[in-house]
Amino acid sequence: MRNNKIAEIPLRRAELISPMGVGAICTNSEGVNMMTGALDKWYDMSEHVDVSEYVFQERRLEKILQVDELRLPPDYRSSYNQYATDKTNMENEIPMVRFPTWHYCNHCRIMTKESFANLENKISCSHCKGKNARMVQVPLVVVCAKGHIDDFPWVEWVHRSTSPNCKGPLKLVSTGGATLSTMQVQCTRCEDKKRSLQGVTSGYDKDRSILFSHLDSQGEKYICTGRKHWFGTDESSYEFCGEMPFALLKSSTNVYFPKVISALFLPGDRKEELMNVIDILLRDDVNGEIEYLQSLGLPLGKVADGLKARFRDKFDQIDCENIHSALKMLEQENHENDEVEYKSIEVQIKKQEHDVLIEELQGSEHLKIINEYDASKEKSLLQSMGITKINLVPTLRDTRVLYGFDRLVSNSVLNEESINHGKQLLFHYPERQNKSWLPGYKVFGEGIYIEFDHELLNIWEEKVIVSERFQKMAERIRKAKGDRLMLQSEISPRFVMLHTLAHLLIQELVFECGYSTSALRERMYVSTDPDYIMNGFLIYTASGDSEGTMGGLVRLGKKDKLEVLLRKVIEKASWCSSDPVCNEIGLASGQGVHHLNVAACHNCSYIPETSCEEFNRFLDRGLINIYSEENQGFFSMLKEEI
Numbered sequence: 001m002r003n004n005k006i007a008e009i010p011l012r013r014a015e016l017i018s019p020m021g022v023g024a025i026c027t028n029s030e031g032v033n034m035m036t037g038a039l040d041k042w043y044d045m046s047e048h049v050d051v052s053e054y055v056f057q058e059r060r061l062e063k064i065l066q067v068d069e070l071r072l073p074p075d076y077r078s079s080y081n082q083y084a085t086d087k088t089n090m091e092n093e094i095p096m097v098r099f100p101t102w103h104y105c106n107h108c109r110i111m112t113k114e115s116f117a118n119l120e121n122k123i124s125c126s127h128c129k130g131k132n133a134r135m136v137q138v139p140l141v142v143v144c145a146k147g148h149i150d151d152f153p154w155v156e157w158v159h160r161s162t163s164p165n166c167k168g169p170l171k172l173v174s175t176g177g178a179t180l181s182t183m184q185v186q187c188t189r190c191e192d193k194k195r196s197l198q199g200v201t202s203g204y205d206k207d208r209s210i211l212f213s214h215l216d217s218q219g220e221k222y223i224c225t226g227r228k229h230w231f232g233t234d235e236s237s238y239e240f241c242g243e244m245p246f247a248l249l250k251s252s253t254n255v256y257f258p259k260v261i262s263a264l265f266l267p268g269d270r271k272e273e274l275m276n277v278i279d280i281l282l283r284d285d286v287n288g289e290i291e292y293l294q295s296l297g298l299p300l301g302k303v304a305d306g307l308k309a310r311f312r313d314k315f316d317q318i319d320c321e322n323i324h325s326a327l328k329m330l331e332q333e334n335h336e337n338d339e340v341e342y343k344s345i346e347v348q349i350k351k352q353e354h355d356v357l358i359e360e361l362q363g364s365e366h367l368k369i370i371n372e373y374d375a376s377k378e379k380s381l382l383q384s385m386g387i388t389k390i391n392l393v394p395t396l397r398d399t400r401v402l403y404g405f406d407r408l409v410s411n412s413v414l415n416e417e418s419i420n421h422g423k424q425l426l427f428h429y430p431e432r433q434n435k436s437w438l439p440g441y442k443v444f445g446e447g448i449y450i451e452f453d454h455e456l457l458n459i460w461e462e463k464v465i466v467s468e469r470f471q472k473m474a475e476r477i478r479k480a481k482g483d484r485l486m487l488q489s490e491i492s493p494r495f496v497m498l499h500t501l502a503h504l505l506i507q508e509l510v511f512e513c514g515y516s517t518s519a520l521r522e523r524m525y526v527s528t529d530p531d532y533i534m535n536g537f538l539i540y541t542a543s544g545d546s547e548g549t550m551g552g553l554v555r556l557g558k559k560d561k562l563e564v565l566l567r568k569v570i571e572k573a574s575w576c577s578s579d580p581v582c583n584e585i586g587l588a589s590g591q592g593v594h595h596l597n598v599a600a601c602h603n604c605s606y607i608p609e610t611s612c613e614e615f616n617r618f619l620d621r622g623l624i625n626i627y628s629e630e631n632q633g634f635f636s637m638l639k640e641e642i
Helices: 059-065 154-159 210-214 272-281 284-295 300-310 320-335 345-357 380-385 416-426 454-464 468-482 493-513 559-572 581-588 634-640
Strands: 002-006 025-027 033-036 069-071 096-098 102-105 111-113 120-123 135-137 140-143 149-151 170-174 183-187 194-196 246-249 257-264 368-374 387-406 437-452 520-527 534-541
Touching: 059 069, 059 257, 059 345, 059 387, 111 170, 154 170, 154 183, 154 194, 210 246, 257 345, 272 284, 272 320, 284 300, 300 320, 345 520, 345 534, 368 559, 380 387, 380 559, 380 634, 387 416, 387 534, 437 454, 454 493, 454 634, 468 493, 493 520, 493 534, 493 559
Parallel strands: 069 437
Antiparallel strands: 002 120, 025 033, 033 096, 102 111, 102 135, 140 149, 140 246, 170 183, 183 194, 257 387, 368 387, 387 437, 437 534, 520 534
């Protein structure tokens, strides 16, 4: 007996970029786990599809990611209205597959494997047929560093063999308790075959996978199956891998790390008033006409006249001058060097944004910047807090694009290799796409930008960089690099200090601005390179709509209000409710992901991982202001010595 109600997981568009993108495990209110399917079928669920409705432009990201266009994830529109005449893009759903496929009965504990295509909300047990019996998905999955994911090898594990002759049936029983150490899998056919799950998830170092080295009692190694579950079950969803697999809890954060690149709208890239014209010019039929007219040797002015006459319906409300300007802009872009210098590309993106954020800007519809404080005119905040500039950003547009994902560790550098690998993970058949594209999302919001004095930071950094406190952190960072747990540029004391300050300020802002912590994001602008000197951060809204936000964050960026908030933040940085444990453990062994934090924990410095650029890594309250005999915080030293 089966309940045929289909499992549903309502997701916002932004969630389909991060953290629930392709290959991620999603959970609905009934506890059913499903995995977001490949991009190939995202727009195929509706009978009448018009993909052009979802296409948008962000030239900087398109060029970096080497795609023709970006697309919004499809939104669901119900077709219940029988009188609706336009059925375009109706009933469009994101494809999902069931995962994990292994289940156990919560009554008799018998295990069964369901089809990946079984999307029923509740599955009854076919063995005990108990009235309240229900099949529950198992807690474990297997992943590898190349992005593959598969079911835990239950049959192989209990029989201690990579090629067992017996296939069960199996039972997953608990000996009393809620941890894996109290659970064991048993084979009902082989009465003496049972095995505990204790320690099966231990060891993320590639030399210590229990599954790899201890599954087979004869010493045979268990290697990754190369499974790409989000593609389905045909032969092309498997590939030879050979990597060492790791067993993880399906809810672990390191099961899925979305690779997302983000960029703020810059008015210098393209004039926003010409965006609609450019979108029309890039359509296949119009672009073909442009090529034909240019082949005749016509100047751009004549080409614009020809397009106006040829496509009256498309350019009815657009004059020839705007068409000419858009054509000229496209021609300039086409003559630019197509080569992208990927070395320090993310720093280059931020440098372009930084150059705009430090200046006042009023003329753009999608980015407005108002100067609130400038140390060149007033020295009060410079002397007390080392702040040189506060700019309010009442309007901004942030574009985020998903270009792949990692498992186990997030260690990919943005380059051609990682971009191509990401596309291979996102698309089942990338060669079948008419145009190369990636999913993205536009967020309209507001923010506060704060810049600190470079010379004061230099003076402080010279003193703290040789300190025992920072050297312990630097050593753990070097070890993480050596173990291939991260591929990160050099982390400076100023980055750690400003990063921690941004976290604490976000926590303080939520009490006043009306947003939740998860609705705010940080964007760090820190570089000591002489060509890219940046010493600030932007805190902005991570959620919004096409109309933007109501100004609750920007009003707190006023000089007097922000000064009060920062003083509270600096004072709170000196103590945590978990101190002295938080500080002492941080100094002794480190805390957080790969032990890369010092004095930072859930009680003081952590914010939602979707709000942090570094997944809550590289944090230390001690570099702001901490109670100790040897105080090395920037603000305490600023007050006493600088």
